[in-house]
Amino acid sequence: MRTPRPAPNVVLLILALVGLTAWLGLESVSVAANRIVPGTGYRVVEVIGGGALLVTTLPWLALAGLAWRPSRTRFIVALVIVVLMLSALPAWLALSAAMLVEGGQARLGIAAGLWVVFFLLLLAMIELRTRLALSRLVGWALLLPPVAIVGLGVARWLSALALWQEYRSRSDQFLGALGEHLLLVGAAVGASLVLGVGLALAMRRWPGLQRVGFGVLNFLQTIPSIALFGLLLAPLAWLSAQVGWLAALGVSGIGWAPALLALVGYSLLPMVRNTFVALEAVDPGVIDAARGMGMSRSQVFRQVRLPLALPVILEGIRITTVQAIGLTAVAALIGAGGLGTFIFQGLGQAAMDLVLLGALPILVLALLVDALLGALTDILRPGVAE
Amino acid sequence: MIDLIHVTKRFGAATAVDDISLSVAQGELCVLVGTSGCGKSTTLRMINRLIEHSEGEIHIDGQQIRRFREQTLRRRMGYAIQSTGLFPHWTVARNIGLVPRLLKWPAARVQARVEELMALLGLSMEAFAGKYPHQLSGGQAQRVGVARALAADPDILLMDEPFGALDPITRESLQDELRTLQARLHKTIVFVTHDMDEALRLADRLVVMHQGRIVQQGRPLELLREPADGFVESLLGGEDRGLKEAALLPVSQRMLPLGPRLLARERIGQQASLREALSLMLWRHAERLTVVDDDDLPVGELSLRRLVGARSDG
Ligand SMILES: Nc1ncnc2c1ncn2[C@@H]1O[C@H](COP(=O)(O)OP(=O)(O)OP(=O)(O)O)[C@@H](O)[C@H]1O
Ligand SMILES: [Mg+2]
Numbered sequence: 001m002r003t004p005r006p007a008p009n010v011v012l013l014i015l016a017l018v019g020l021t022a023w024l025g026l027e028s029v030s031v032a033a034n035r036i037v038p039g040t041g042y043r044v045v046e047v048i049g050g051g052a053l054l055v056t057t058l059p060w061l062a063l064a065g066l067a068w069r070p071s072r073t074r075f076i077v078a079l080v081i082v083v084l085m086l087s088a089l090p091a092w093l094a095l096s097a098a099m100l101v102e103g104g105q106a107r108l109g110i111a112a113g114l115w116v117v118f119f120l121l122l123l124a125m126i127e128l129r130t131r132l133a134l135s136r137l138v139g140w141a142l143l144l145p146p147v148a149i150v151g152l153g154v155a156r157w158l159s160a161l162a163l164w165q166e167y168r169s170r171s172d173q174f175l176g177a178l179g180e181h182l183l184l185v186g187a188a189v190g191a192s193l194v195l196g197v198g199l200a201l202a203m204r205r206w207p208g209l210q211r212v213g214f215g216v217l218n219f220l221q222t223i224p225s226i227a228l229f230g231l232l233l234a235p236l237a238w239l240s241a242q243v244g245w246l247a248a249l250g251v252s253g254i255g256w257a258p259a260l261l262a263l264v265g266y267s268l269l270p271m272v273r274n275t276f277v278a279l280e281a282v283d284p285g286v287i288d289a290a291r292g293m294g295m296s297r298s299q300v301f302r303q304v305r306l307p308l309a310l311p312v313i314l315e316g317i318r319i320t321t322v323q324a325i326g327l328t329a330v331a332a333l334i335g336a337g338g339l340g341t342f343i344f345q346g347l348g349q350a351a352m353d354l355v356l357l358g359a360l361p362i363l364v365l366a367l368l369v370d371a372l373l374g375a376l377t378d379i380l381r382p383g384v385a386e
Numbered sequence: 387m388i389d390l391i392h393v394t395k396r397f398g399a400a401t402a403v404d405d406i407s408l409s410v411a412q413g414e415l416c417v418l419v420g421t422s423g424c425g426k427s428t429t430l431r432m433i434n435r436l437i438e439h440s441e442g443e444i445h446i447d448g449q450q451i452r453r454f455r456e457q458t459l460r461r462r463m464g465y466a467i468q469s470t471g472l473f474p475h476w477t478v479a480r481n482i483g484l485v486p487r488l489l490k491w492p493a494a495r496v497q498a499r500v501e502e503l504m505a506l507l508g509l510s511m512e513a514f515a516g517k518y519p520h521q522l523s524g525g526q527a528q529r530v531g532v533a534r535a536l537a538a539d540p541d542i543l544l545m546d547e548p549f550g551a552l553d554p555i556t557r558e559s560l561q562d563e564l565r566t567l568q569a570r571l572h573k574t575i576v577f578v579t580h581d582m583d584e585a586l587r588l589a590d591r592l593v594v595m596h597q598g599r600i601v602q603q604g605r606p607l608e609l610l611r612e613p614a615d616g617f618v619e620s621l622l623g624g625e626d627r628g629l630k631e632a633a634l635l636p637v638s639q640r641m642l643p644l645g646p647r648l649l650a651r652e653r654i655g656q657q658a659s660l661r662e663a664l665s666l667m668l669w670r671h672a673e674r675l676t677v678v679d680d681d682d683l684p685v686g687e688l689s690l691r692r693l694v695g696a697r698s699d700g
Contacts, residue, residue, distance in 0.1 A: 285468075285470070286474070288436070289470070289472070293461070294458070
């Protein structure tokens with residue numbers, strides 16, 4: 001009996017072909033004489049010439065071939081190829097730097113083509129991870145080799161990379177900004193967690209509060225962030241002028257105080273909503289049985305309602321944290337510090353690599369938090385821990 | 387022993403339970419039936435104070451239930467409901483051990499009790515102890531629910547449509563198990579159901595409720611033979627009452643000793659119901675059946691005349 005041929009994996013096939021096109025056709029890297037002047041773009045062929053170019057097309061073609069007649073083994077091979085290609089990207093940058101960059105001032109930028117290739121390879125990795133039914137954790141582990149290569153190579157071979165130069169010229173500032181960013185996010189999420197859970201509990205206790213509470217929180221959520229920062233400026237400035245110890249604490253119309261207030265304001269809605277819904281949604285039959293068996297009110301809450309609500313509450317914390325990481329970037333506008341500072345400085349100086357120095361870590365932070373809390377939620381989902 | 391004395395429950399202006407009096411003796415299985423919304427669950431839940439009664443008195447073993455702390459009272463009573471109410475984040479074993487743990491039994495005793503109950507309800511330890519409720523079938527989950535209700539060996543069991551969500555076959559087998567259990571354990575049970583066959587099979591005392599009142603109570607056969615009014619009559623099966631009654635009577639009650647005649651070809655067990663006997667006669671076109679004991683030895687015979695006309699036939 002002949003087994004029917006498996007249908008091609010269209011997703012992987014398209015990713016491979018588009019990736020190849022981007023690799024061949026788009027500018028991969030750029031070189032600028034200094035940080036202000038716009039760089040000149042180079043396609044791959046202009047860096048290494050036609051013969052070598054042909055060699056670099058091989059892994060793409062291999063991917064497409066594997067996707068054409070897929071099987072589990074072929075998917076594993078494809079995954080290995082993708083991880084190797086991702087790991088090779090830093091090496092490609094180092095090679096380009098060696099070929100193109102001359103002189104101390106000149107710097108290497110990452111151009112559109114390479115970004116596209118990078119994201120397509122990430123997508124291919126996600127697709128393969130899903131097909132092979134690998135866990136989230138394994139997915140993250142697969143990113144380790146490329147990250148390790150960047151870590152090893154960055155100081156020695158990638159010194160010409162514009163992003164690296166921007167970092168090196170302000171590495172103390174960078175660590176400070178990262179710290180401020182994390183501190184603001186942590187404080188905002190922590191405060192809104194305490195307040196939000198308290199508010200959700202109060203709303204369950206006194207249902208009359210629900211309409212007013214959600215009304216106010218929804219309204220807060222609709223104010224654009226810049227406007228909210230602006231709105232807080234006057235009252236806080238006034239307060240710190242009136243109350244001596246507040247001023248001593250560093251509270252003023254600009255800086256961390258209004259930023260924290262606004263962040264908490266935005267964080268409350270997702271926090272309260274998820275906590276409230278999670279606690280309300282617990283199966284009434286389970287609660288009825290718990291009370292009928294003779295559990296006290298606090299036992300019902302601590303042993304039944306809360307644990308069953310926890311995954312949804314964590315979901316709220318996840319949404320809130322990811323949102324706060326992004327919003328904190330905007331808070332740099334009112335002098336709250338954080339990674340947003342680089343973004344706005346870079347925008348002001350038209351230095352895109354400086355913008356990236358702020359934006360990339362924010363993206364990575366958000367992804368990390370998303371993945372970690374997502375995994376935690378999965379673990380805590382009732383009855384699946386085995 | 388449970389006594390309800392002129393008990394009334396009002397929700398705002400609406401009266402859910404209206405001046406009912408009911409006495410359930412030690413070891414008795416009392417079934418509440420009635421149309422939806424007539425106050426069965428409310429009555430049941432007043433007994434363990436999940437709902438506080440508005441008027442009247444409820445006594446357990448002669449003591450007012452309001453004398454007890456709510457938790458103490460509830461831990462003395464088993465409680466099983468249609469949705470099982472098993473905790474989804476706890477394993478089967480942990481669910482069953484809930485009340486013993488609330489009562490602060492030592493861990494070893496809880497463990498031993500859980501094993502005992504799982505054996506009693508036909509749930510093997512290896513297969514089920516570590517499972518979570520969502521991994522069980524409806525029938526298995528319901529068994530776990532009953533095991534949990536029995537865990538601290540309460541004198542009283544309150545069961546609100548415990549088998550309501552099951553298919554007829556699983557439901558019947560659980561009913562049989564409950565009867566077997568009851569024969570051994572002699573609990574005082576209040577059982578709510580919508581299913582009249584279930585009520586008639588299980589009840590020592592059958593209580594018919596209508597619009598918050600008790601219309602009639604007594605032994606199932608009494609209610610079948612002398613319904614108080616048209617409502618009870620139609621609730622208990624209307625046209626089908628004869629068959630329902632036959633289902634409650636065993637063949638052994640109507641059979642005659644073996645006579646000089648040849649044995650009839652069709653056989654029926656002496657524990658089978660008259661209803662099953664009638665069905666067999668209809669199916670096989672037979673007017674006589676040979677009645678056999680558990681070892682399949684003939685012990686008597688049953689004629690159609692005898693089956694249907696026993697009261698006049700000699
Ligand atoms: N907490 C409550 N608040 C207000 N009314 C209630 C409450 N609980 C029950 N009722 C009302 O009391 C009446 C009796 O309800 P109950 O639940 O006892 O009915 P039931 O006989 O168990 O019905 P079913 O067979 O459908 O379960 C119904 O009219 C119901 O609407
Ligand atoms: Mg009910």
